[in-house]
Amino acid sequence: MGNTFVSEDPNEPDETRSGNGVQAVERVVRALEILAKEGSAAVGDMAEWMGVHKSTASRILGALETHGFVQQSSRRGKYQLGVGLLRVASSIPRRLSLVHTARPVLEDLAQQFGETVNLAVRRDVYAVNVDQAMGSANLATYDWIGNLTPLYATSSGKVFLAYLHSSDREELFHQIELKSLTPHTHSRQQLEKELPDIVQKGFATTHGELEDGLNAIAAPVFGHMGDVIGAVSLSGPAFRFEPEDDVVVKAVVSAGEEITERMGGPASHDRS
Structure with a gap:
């Protein structure tokens, strides 16, 4: 059959005859990964x-072209990813609900520290909490779900600001009225000094x-395109919760990375 990978080079092992189907699959995956990274490539380069x-x-x-997974670009002889991949990918977003995916991670984090864990997304100039897990140490059961909280005064909001492109962040700052909500609320000057450190x-x-x-700490959640799609935060009263404790930091950052992985986002070493 036309789609069977049978070697035409007598010096190259034949995957079909050797029974090494895994190698054939790995080569197909490798071809798709190369095209995803390079955009397009000629046969010789591939x-x-x-x-x-x-x-x-x-x-x-x-074989990939036959199924629409790759197609020849306008420059003859070069291949690029094809629309056939959309048939496969289109079923993914329906299954990758951020709230549903993150829920077990939030619950584990709340159980580990006994404090409140929130999952937030950005809506314009606000961070909106879309899910919450309550820890056993909570003195109250305040429900943050649905609350619009200012980007500049929350740990989740700072995450969203930090990972914005500088021009987008500048535009947001023109829309935000930075009010002193407490004696500890940061000014714009303080925020702009702090944001690069957050990314680092x-x-x-x-x-x-x-x-x-x-007090609170938040870590970003990245989507499959590498952009920040959410933030997971852990908060508690200042008398017992220190957000920069090494154990807390490691757990919250790991939670963000785990949700990122479940959402199909890039691993930390793949993000610039």
């Missing part, structure tokens, strides 16, 4: 990057900036 004979690369690309460290903290006596 062969070199994959470490196979040119005839093998041509056969793999031909991978988390943001607040110390009584939204409510006096309430």
Whole structure:
């Protein structure tokens, strides 16, 4: 059959005869990964990057083209990812509900520390909490779900600000009225000094900036396109909760990375 990967090079092992179907699958996956990274590539380049004979690369690309997973670009001889992949990918977003995916991670974090854990998304100039897990140590059961909280005074909000493009952040600052909600609320100057550190460290903290006596830490959640789609936060009263404690930081950052992975986002070493 036309889609069977049978070697035309007598010096190259035949995957079909050797029974090494796993190798064939790995080569197909590798071809798709290369095209996803490079945008387009000629058969010769694909062969070199994959470490196979040119005839093998041509056969793999031909099979993928038959099913619409790759297509020849306007520049003859070059291949790029095809629309057939959309048939497969289109079923993913329906299953990757952020709230549903993050829920077990939130519950584990709340159980570990006994404090309140929130999942937030950005809506214009606000961070909106879309889910919450309550820890056993809570003195009250305040429900943050649905609340619009200012970006500049919450740990989740700081995450969203920190990972925005500078021009988008500048535009947001023109829309935001930075009110002193407590004596600890940061000014714009303080925020702009703090935001680069948030990206470098991978988390943001607040110390009584939204409510006096309430501390919090948040880490970003990345989507499959590498953009920040949410933030997971852990908060508690200042008398017992230190957001920059090493154990707390490690747990919250790990929670963000776990939700990112479940959402199909890039691993931390793949993000610039």
